[in-house]
Amino acid sequence: MSHTADHQRLDQWLWQARFFKTRGLAGRFCRTRRVRRNGRLVNRPSTCIRPGNVLTFPQGPRIRVVRVLGLAKRRGPAREAATLYQDLSPPSDSDRATVGTKASGITRDRGSGRPTKRQRRALDRLRRS
Secondary structure, three states, X not given: OOOOOOOEEHHHHHHHOOOOOOHHHHHHHHHXXXXXEOXXXXXXXXXXXXXXXXXXXXXXXXXXXXXXXXXXXXXOOHHHHHOOEEEOOOOOHHHHHHHHHHHHOOOOOOOOOXXXXXXXXXXXXXXXX
């Protein structure tokens, strides 16, 4: 496929935007029918995307919603890759949990080492209440 400036393959863009470690993984993920482009399921890695498209896909425990802002010619550093999309994802539960722990005052002294099993269970009980 010749590279034009107005569209790009989905698997290639996901790899260049650093959502996947390899392009092969991005291609396999696209074939699992778990990616949506503008609300429609995509089942081919060769699907063309353009700036302005909205992609929705699971990544780990999160659901990612990103708007494509640009197309890349190469897989560059992370800072360059972050300019290719706008993250529209709602805050995940883990983000809220982190904010909640900081707000509730559950902290450990810096340099105190890892908590023991007993200390960790006590911290878990505090976080649940």
